[in-house]
Amino acid sequence: MTPEETVGSYYDALRAGDALAPFFVESPATVKAGISERLVGYAEIANALREQTRTTEDWVVESSDLEVVERDGGAAVADAVSLSWYDAEAFADRSFETRWSGTLLPSDEGWAFAGMHVSAATDLDEGVDR
Template identity: 80%
Template structure:
């Protein structure tokens, strides 16, 4: 799977409520920054993603500008993504226009995120609960 296909598969897994941790490098240096969280180390990333999957549903993920630059043994990605989901614990829908950036490294199975950063600009944010 190429870096582009890996990002697309991650979006598909998010929409489907499937496990997301397998998309990350199993390393204590792995980092995932979300709209309101910073997870460091694969164990913390996996735990945070499991909790996200457990408490949310009905994800809409619309990529608007995926760009990938592959160099030597790494790939850098960026995208503009419309995100909407339902928080089953708060009984509330959340919606954001987000910016994504990350680094993928090759693995035996293809590519995985060593770092992923998702943010929403304050003037674009629908809310700041997640």
């Protein structure tokens, strides 16, 4: 699997509500910064992603500008992604225009994120009730 395919598979897993932790390097140095959190270490990331999957549904993930550069045995990725989902705990729809960046390293299954950063460019529908 290429780095581009790995990113696409991550988006597909997010949409499907599948496990996301396998996309990350199992290391205490792995970092994931999301819209509202900063997670350090594979265990913390895996726990947070399990909770996210448990409390959210109906994900829409629309990539519009994926760029991937492979260099020196790793890959850097950047993308602009429209995200929306239903927050089952808050009974609210969430939507954001986001910017993604990350670093992927080769793994036994292909590639895995050593670092991921997702930030909100624009808040579209924060807290809209269904």
